[in-house]
Amino acid sequence: MKLYTRTGDEGKTSVIGGRLDKDHVRVEAYGTIDEVNSFVGLAVTLLDEKLFGDILGELEKIQHELFDCGGDLAIVSRKYPFKAKDEMITFLEERIDEYIIEAPELEKFILPGGSKAAATVHLCRTVTRRAERLVVQLQKIDEINPIVLKYLNRLSDYFFAIARVINYRYGVRDVEYERSALVFRGEKPKEKE
Structure with a gap:
């Protein structure tokens, strides 16, 4: 098998069920x-x-x-089944809930960083947010598996949670954004009237 095919030399790429320009939002998303x-x-x-x-x-x-999510976004013909499922989102939510308990209380926004591993996970988070924005653009012009958008939204939260846990387990302190207001669970609850 050859690694190169030359079929994309004119700026088109194969997707599941057809071909698209390489700068199409669907191709950008996956x-x-x-x-x-x-x-x-x-x-x-x-x-x-x-x-x-x-x-x-x-x-x-x-x-x-x-x-699976990338494959689902590469489908342009509805005769192929989607792979991303709700269970994937449920799993992320369960893990996020556990990691929120493990990490120290958070009151303010934090700067991405700390350990190298946590900083890399923050990169995962921000690129996931970019992917999510592209999927939002795509769903405005074409049908997609809606699970993919939900999954990306939850995945970025998961990356945030584990970046904090990684720093915690390494004994590295998260750096709070110094001009941040109290925005997380450490904020005092409002009194009932």
Whole structure:
């Protein structure tokens, strides 16, 4: 098998059920999901297996799910079934809830960073947000699997949660944005009238 096909030399690419320009928003969307997946792979290389076995297993699962989401976005013919399912979102929500408890209380916005691994996970988060914006654009012009958009939205929250846990387990403090108001769970609840 040859790695190169020359079929994209004129600026078109194959999708499931047809061909599109390489700058089509559909191609941008699933290409950005592939970019997220690459950053996840980088994050995996930066995590110690003994300290982060749970997260490493989750990240591998997420890499497969990102392939599923990208594949779903590459479908232009409705005769092919979608792979992304609601259970993927439920799993992320369960993990986020656990990590929120593990990480120290958060009151203000934080700056992306801390350890190299956490900084890389913040890159995963921000590229996921970009992918999400592209999927929003795509759904305005064409049908998509709606699970993909929900999944990306939840995935960016998951990355935020694990970036904080990674810093916590490494003993690295998150740096609060110094001009931030109280915006998270540490904010005092309003009194009932």
